[in-house]
Amino acid sequence: MNGAAPVPEFGPATIEAGDPRYESLLRGANHRFVAKPDRVCVVTTTEQVVAVVADAVATGLRVTVRSGGHGYEGFTAGDGGVLLDMSEMTAVHFDPSRRAFAIEPGATLGHVYRVLFKNWGVTIPGGECTEVGVGGHFAGGGYGPLSRRLGAVVDYLYAVEVVVVDADGTAHAVVATREPDDPHRDLWWAHTGGGGGNFGVVTRYWVRAPGATSAEPAELLPRAPSRWRVAYCMWSWEAMTEEAFTTVLRNVGTWFEHNSAPGSRHAQHSASFYASHRSGGALLLQAMVDDDIPDAAALLDEYFDAVCEGVGIEAVRTQSVKPWLYVAAYPNWGDPGTQDIRRAKLKAAYLRKGYDEDQLSTVWDHLTREGCEHNQFILIGYGGQVNTVAPDATATAQRDSVLKAAFMAVWADEAEDHEHIARLREFYRDVYAKTGGVPVPGEASDGSYINYPDVDLADPDWNTSGVPWSTLYYKDNYPRLRQIKGRYDPRNEFHHGLSVERP
Numbered sequence: 001m002n003g004a005a006p007v008p009e010f011g012p013a014t015i016e017a018g019d020p021r022y023e024s025l026l027r028g029a030n031h032r033f034v035a036k037p038d039r040v041c042v043v044t045t046t047e048q049v050v051a052v053v054a055d056a057v058a059t060g061l062r063v064t065v066r067s068g069g070h071g072y073e074g075f076t077a078g079d080g081g082v083l084l085d086m087s088e089m090t091a092v093h094f095d096p097s098r099r100a101f102a103i104e105p106g107a108t109l110g111h112v113y114r115v116l117f118k119n120w121g122v123t124i125p126g127g128e129c130t131e132v133g134v135g136g137h138f139a140g141g142g143y144g145p146l147s148r149r150l151g152a153v154v155d156y157l158y159a160v161e162v163v164v165v166d167a168d169g170t171a172h173a174v175v176a177t178r179e180p181d182d183p184h185r186d187l188w189w190a191h192t193g194g195g196g197g198n199f200g201v202v203t204r205y206w207v208r209a210p211g212a213t214s215a216e217p218a219e220l221l222p223r224a225p226s227r228w229r230v231a232y233c234m235w236s237w238e239a240m241t242e243e244a245f246t247t248v249l250r251n252v253g254t255w256f257e258h259n260s261a262p263g264s265r266h267a268q269h270s271a272s273f274y275a276s277h278r279s280g281g282a283l284l285l286q287a288m289v290d291d292d293i294p295d296a297a298a299l300l301d302e303y304f305d306a307v308c309e310g311v312g313i314e315a316v317r318t319q320s321v322k323p324w325l326y327v328a329a330y331p332n333w334g335d336p337g338t339q340d341i342r343r344a345k346l347k348a349a350y351l352r353k354g355y356d357e358d359q360l361s362t363v364w365d366h367l368t369r370e371g372c373e374h375n376q377f378i379l380i381g382y383g384g385q386v387n388t389v390a391p392d393a394t395a396t397a398q399r400d401s402v403l404k405a406a407f408m409a410v411w412a413d414e415a416e417d418h419e420h421i422a423r424l425r426e427f428y429r430d431v432y433a434k435t436g437g438v439p440v441p442g443e444a445s446d447g448s449y450i451n452y453p454d455v456d457l458a459d460p461d462w463n464t465s466g467v468p469w470s471t472l473y474y475k476d477n478y479p480r481l482r483q484i485k486g487r488y489d490p491r492n493e494f495h496h497g498l499s500v501e502r503p
């Protein structure tokens with residue numbers, strides 16, 4: 001057997017208001033956004049997607065597409081129209097005809113890791129959160145704890161099947177590969193970081209390592225680790241002074257500047273920094289590495305030693321070794337909140353360098369101020385193998401950063417939306433005060449990540465840099481994305497708050 005059997009076909013299940021199922025299908029992970037479609041169509045085949053899209057176009061209804069529902073903005077929460085629910089298209093199998101692994105968009109990352117690992121012992125360098133859906137994750141770039149070692153997910157994307165709508169309203173499926181002579185190669189390229197909800201409905205991805213020549217499935221993707229070594233280094237927030245805190249953060253930046261070259265010893269492991277607001281009590285470094293790598297424990301210790309240098313406040317350190325799949329596919333790993341704490345806002349940035357002294361004290365200020373208790377701040381190690389790919393080889397333009405920053409707030413009560421979003425916006429604006437409130441590409445910053453979308457970047461109140469949102473996300477790749485949009489979605493059937501514009 002080559003892999004998981006496809007999910008038995010049903011549908012499309014068409015669910016309208018008044019149906020007892022309707023209310024359950026309106027939300028993704030972020031409960032700030034509630035869709036109000038005329039109908040939800042739960043689909044299980046490409047043919048069904050073609051039929052649903054054709055019908056929607058013929059009747060003038062907007063189509064939105066949700067796979068894992070883990071988008072950070074309300075891009076699938078339209079008013080009226082048809083919401084395509086792809087979450088039952090979850091098959092993951094080896095496709096000998098394309099010498100690649102076929103993955104349907106509703107598969108969650110945890111499911112993908114399980115099937116690839118159990119059948120072939122291989123994996124892809126995808127995100128840490130097991131519930132994220134492949135549908136949006138791959139199209140937006142995709143990265144995770146193995147990315148410094150192996151690259152971005154899209155560096156493994158071989159092909160994509162997309163249901164597109166022609167100028168005359170005809171819906172049909174197109175398969176686009178990275179083969180140089182493929183007439184649809186541009187459509188493949190657009191799905192290597194162009195972001196979901198832009199060009200059509202992805203009904204299947206195929207992944208295979210670049211340059212892999214074998215016919216053996218187990219040799220077509222990187223081998224997954226057998227065990228993860230997971231390390232934490234924690235400080236008490238209570239004991240922290242501004243000097244100690246900014247020393248930690250400065251050390252993190254400097255360490256990544258010096259230890260993110262492709263193939264370097266430390267590019268073999270993941271590493272991150274997490275700080276809640278002071279009132280939340282959590283301040284920690286985390287790092288993970290394949291335990292079969294020589295000196296795995298020493299590698300992580302070296303990272304912690306470097307970051308602790310000169311801090312002057314004792315940290316508690318732990319290391320443990322766990323079976324890889326246990327960590328990679330642990331249920332709900334990485335998902336913030338609970339069923340009742342599901343309101344979130346995220347703002348993000350790429351860093352080519354660590355923060356300067358003003359930015360360090362601004363981070364301290366917004367994590368210790370009264371009234372900002374929901375602010376959280378995360379730095380996630382990037383670079384390494386990701387930075388071996390040219391900025392225009394895929395739509396993921398940021399190819400020389402060493403960190404991603406995530407500014408996040410998570411809360412429960414709708415009545416508090418305004419307050420927590422306002423505090424987070426101020427935090428981000430102040431950190432990027434010298435560049436118009438946003439991480440303008442330059443010596444130290446490199447814009448932001450479309451899989452962490454933030455509509456504020458298109459709002460002149462919060463982006464005063466004069467640099468458009470599209471440059472912040474796509475840099476020089478944007479004109480080509482627009483051309484591709486013009487060719488494959490000439491009617492702009494697929495659009496949302498930060499969608500690629502037609503030429």
Ligand SMILES: Cc1cc2nc3c(=O)[nH]c(=O)nc-3n(C[C@H](O)[C@H](O)[C@H](O)COP(=O)(O)OP(=O)(O)OC[C@H]3O[C@@H](n4cnc5c(N)ncnc54)[C@H](O)[C@@H]3O)c2cc1C
Pocket residue numbers: 028029064065066067068069070071072075076086105126127128129131132133134135136137139140141142143144195196197198200201202203334335336451452496
């Ligand atoms: C808790 C959490 C943890 C995360 N961790 C990581 C991480 O470690 N690494 C990382 O890279 N990212 C991470 N992300 C971001 C994640 O990759 C993106 O939010 C991704 O776009 C989610 O995809 P989805 O299918 O789950 O979401 P959805 O909300 O279903 O979709 C997101 C966007 O993609 C579009 N889309 C979805 N499916 C399709 C399709 N089949 N065809 C066309 N367009 C489609 C939607 O219309 C929407 O615009 C995380 C997000 C969350 C909420």
